[in-house]
Amino acid sequence: MNPLFIDEVETRIQDRLSAHGDPALRRLSWHLDSGVLVLSGRLPSFYLKQVAQEAVSHLDEVLQVVNRIEVERPSGGQAHDYMGIGR
Secondary structure, eight states, X not given: OOXXXXXXXXXXXXXXXXXXXXXXXXXOEEEEEXXXXXXEEEESOHHHHHHHHHHHHTSTTOSEEEEEEEEOOOTTOOOBOTTSOBO
């Protein structure tokens, strides 16, 4: 693959992650290989995990997104279910 094309795609991926404005999205790691984009890193919420995936999923060069982003536990250490209620 053309190195200039790869640089352009990498720039577009980074731009999409940065566009949301949350600095945590800019710290994510990712790897693109044969149309499969693997996202990894840690984010403070499931919402941001979904935002990251949606931000890059509509690029023409991305055929599949593998979301390996981990969501950090709240600082209080209490687990929450999907309704936001402590268990």
